Amino acid sequence: MTSARHDLAAAGAHLASLGLSPGSSGNLSVRDGGRVLITPTGADLAALDPDGLTVLDPDGTHLDGPRPSKEFPLHLAFYRRDPGTAAVVHLHSRHAAALSCRPAWSERSAIPPLTPYFVMRVGQTPLLPYAPPGDPGQAAELEALGFPFRAVLLQNHGPVVSGGSVRAAVEAAVEIEEVSALLLLLGDRPARLLTHEEAGALAAAHGSVWTG
Template sequence: MNTEREQIISAARSLFQRGLTHGSTGNLSVRVGDRVLVTPTGSSLGTVEAAELSLIDLSGAHVAGPKPSKEAFLHAALLRARPRANAVVHTHSTHAAAVSCMDGLDPADALPPLTAYFAMRVGRLPLLPYFAPGDQGLGPAAEEAARTHSALLLSNHGPIVAGASLGAALDAIEELEETAKLFLLLRDLPTRPLSQEQRRALEPSNQAQ
């Protein structure tokens, strides 16, 4: 379990240092057998230490360590929905959070496939309804959506991504953030997203179920 702890801390520092999280926002988790290591409540990804990580089970119940993030139940929901996923990353990254506040988005497909890498690493991005942070009502909605999508956008909140590994989840959430940035930069300009045929040829085939 020490290796998984080190991976989480390394990823946490990277996200924080590059401005993909701020303050005490964002949380990470890694599956370890039938348990899940997750960052604790109130922690900053810039300073959290390996010994401070929490352990929960797949129902979201606290097993050991400090009190887990109030969104730990959400990590458990995605991991239940996607048995081949081994990590979940949730951030409040600026551009993805900005898109999550916009009106008129397609709730089944919040961002267009502007680049091949978005189609490959993210696929389609459902927009979930607004729930207050920590509201357990988000769990069932996220679990249902995650059965067919590895990445979700939480309204007025931010993105959450499950991946086969922590590295894969990080790659996907960073690609999501960069595509959100492109989307906002190009908002008033004519764009040429990938065609449906091009997109289907690239979309992940539920690789982290």
């Protein structure tokens, strides 16, 4: 068993233990050499079999294992955008999914710079317009966006997050859920956001992205 398989199964169990993957929702992937390992369709993230993952090549050809999650085009779009992407996490976590039903804060980020850790661990997170789950056109739109980012919110759906490691992608997915919960808790009450200069300095110091 490769380390990548074990890491993906452990990540699924961790996210499920936090209550961020209800039922059989959500899907995970990891780059393994020249291939992508992804959770099968309908998989329960709490009980992933490391030997039962789906294997794809970078263009989506199914090489081995069960049928992949229908969301695999979104995962592959992240890998194609950035050779440094090592893992992708897609969840239907409650607060982030709720936030995805609201208008975007700005063109480049659905989520404002409310906390330092959101900026440090995630960075700007654009809102992709609604499309049915698994729609390859939505993945093409993600891939074609002309500015940098490491996460998106799918409108009326939830977050998709990439990272330079499985751990980084998981931590970013958890951070999106936390900042989404804070925003919903604040509601319409006034809140201090980080300034553009504060957010930019944090992003530069921690290898994140905040361009405005």
